[in-house]
Amino acid sequence: MANIKRRDDVNPDAGIHDHGDVEFADPVNNKYPIDTDKHIRAAWSYINHEDNADEYDQDEVKIIKKRIKRAADDHGIEISSDDE
Secondary structure, eight states, X not given: OOOOOOOTTOOHHHHHHHHOSOXXXXXXXXXXXXXXXXXXXXXXXXXXXXXXXXXXXXXXXXXXXXXXXXXXHHHTOOXXXXXX
């Protein structure tokens, strides 16, 4: 599995500014915070929008989804598994 690459269209400092020093499903670009139930649900929703997923290659999307799913499991959150 590939690593997530730094995106030119994203300022990683913005993620820290907006959400604080939290865990992100994309820690390279500080996208998709996965520290709370609300953030986990939002991250899952956003990464499953085609326009958001298109910003990453297929392997990167798999990594991000895996991290979101793991956070959901850790928080006891059920998310749809049909968007894998």
